[in-house]
Amino acid sequence: MKTTISKVSEHLNEEVTIGCWLANKRSSGKIAFLQLRDGTGFIQGVVVKAAVDEEVFQLAKSITQESSVYVTGTVVEDTRSPFGYELQVNQLELIHEAVDFPITPKEHGTEFLMDHRHLWLRSKRQHAVMKVRNEIIRASYEFFNNNDFIKIDPPILTGSAAEGTTELFHTQYFDEEAYLSQSGQLYMEAAAMAFGKVFSFGPTFRAEKSKTRRHLIEFWMIEPEMAFVEHDESLEIQEQYVSYLAKAVVDNCQLELDTLGRDVEKLKNITAPFPRITYDEAVKLLQEKGFDDIKWGEDFGSPHETAIAEMYEKPVFITHYPKNIKAFYMKPDPTNEDVVLCADLIAPEGYGEIIGGSQRIDDLTLMQQRYDEHKLSGDAYLWYLELRKYGSVPHAGFGLGLERTVAWFSGVEHVRETIPFPRLLNRLYP
Known part of the structure; x- marks a missing residue:
């Protein structure tokens, strides 16, 4: 048989x-x-x-x-x-019969293994990481389907930047300019106005010249968007989702986690609710821990996120960042317009930001003001503005980075092992 x-x-x-x-x-x-x-x-x-x-x-x-x-x-x-x-x-x-297979049981350097990624994938460790990745994808579909979300596929080629940044891959789209998508979020907002609760799962691209262990040039995002949902409710959905993923990996990837030497007890501890601190509180905590370089109004780097995460055994939400360091579409806090209704979810054990999310601006006048402040092209973003013109509602969403989540759950050092064929600053092969 x-x-x-x-x-x-x-x-x-x-x-x-x-x-x-x-x-x-x-x-x-x-x-x-x-x-x-x-x-x-x-x-x-x-x-x-x-x-x-x-x-x-x-x-x-x-x-x-x-x-x-x-x-x-x-x-x-x-x-x-x-x-x-x-x-x-x-x-x-x-x-x-295979002759002279290049990856032998002896130790090999990282660059050698990356040059032979098409063969390195066959190893027991890489097999285990990919099985964890697959389980996170499977459980994501299951979670959103069970909670009445509809999957919508945003375009990969766009005429504008989701967050107004310059870290985009440019291409020529016949006789006009186009970019590889850095997020499907803006399109998911349009989909949420049609279907209520939606999610996407697809590749995104950032032309960011970073070499850290947390960064890839091409990576995959799971991006839910929800109509009639505000900031606090979105946080609850995020922590329920991440808890669901952790349990699925623990329950269904026991052999793979054992192969990777992962401390499963730490994964079992990932259960909602998660602690929440404001950006103001985070700055104060960092300054108390000796990070004198951080000042209010500055974004956090990897060392800052790691230091905050070390104070907690679970992932921690950092909420209410300053408006000036966040994307144009985030809704200001009604009690303090210098900050926005947003949150980053920071994973423990030094794995950094896993989720970024916010409540979106739903007021047409305020969004037009943001367009002017960020010098956004009215033509390229007209459709996005019209979402606030025809039946606007409170809505919120978030994006989970798949590869960072795989690295965290697997316990691997670098995100290059969490995607089948990583695209790094100096690597486009194989």
């Missing part, structure tokens, strides 16, 4: 055939241990010389790393294995 490694538990003590690759092996004179992978998981295949034909055993001893094979054997329990099963092999069929 043909099956996959992930399904072998359904065939205990039965003979199965699996199409797979050889990840590694070791052998003695009478037994060979094959570390096999098929994309769904990893399993050990045991080939005993006395139990198989001589040609099968010789193939088991000579087969090279990453050669592809059909392996036939009996599924048995193995309590010593984290996976819990192994394969007692009785037949091997070579499909393709």
Whole structure:
């Protein structure tokens, strides 16, 4: 019976055939241990010389790393294995022999591994990270579908900047200027006015010349937008969503988290509600911790976010940032117009900002004033202004950065490991 490694538990003590690759092996004179992978998981295949034909055993001893094979054997329990099963092999069929696979079990430098990313993805660690990523995506769809959100796909090519920045990739769109999207948010606001609660999931691009472990040039965002929802309610939805993701990863990625050496107890602690502090309180806390360089009205850098996060065991919301350092569309606090109704969610353990969100301006006059202050093109943003002209309502939304969340849940150091083919400042290959 043909099956996959992930399904072998359904065939205990039965003979199965699996199409797979050889990840590694070791052998003695009478037994060979094959570390096999098929994309769904990893399993050990045991080939005993006395139990198989001589040609099968010789193939088991000579087969090279990453050669592809059909392996036939009996599924048995193995309590010593984290996976819990192994394969007692009785037949091997070579499909393709790999020669001189460049990534060996020895240590390799990061640049070498990045140059061979197309092959590095096959390793057990990278497999585990991608499975965590997949679970976050799956659970995101489940959360939003369960809460009556509709998925809407915003365009990737746009004629304007979502946040009015200059960190955009420019392209020529026939006879006019265009940019790769840095956020789908503005379009999601239009969708929310049509469908109430919506979310998008897609690639975004920032031409930011940053080399930190938290930054990618191309990354994926989950961006919900909600009509008739104000700031505090949006924060509650955000913490419920992140808690849902954490539980899904803990429940469904136990083997992968074990492979990564992740402290699962820290992930189990990610439960709503999350602590909240204002920007004013954050500045005061930082100054008390010796960050004399930070002044009111300045944005926080990675060291500031990390210092604040270290004060809490859960993610922490920093709310009510100064208007002058936030995007033009954020609604001012009615009690203090110098700050806006916004929040960044800072992950613990030094992983930085995971979510940025705000209540959006819903007043037409105020939005026109913001256009003037930020020197926004009336033509490019006319459609966005009209959302405040025809049936405007209070609304809010947020964006979760997928790769930073994967890094946090996986416990990996750098976001370059959290996306299949990372685009970095000096890397466009492979």
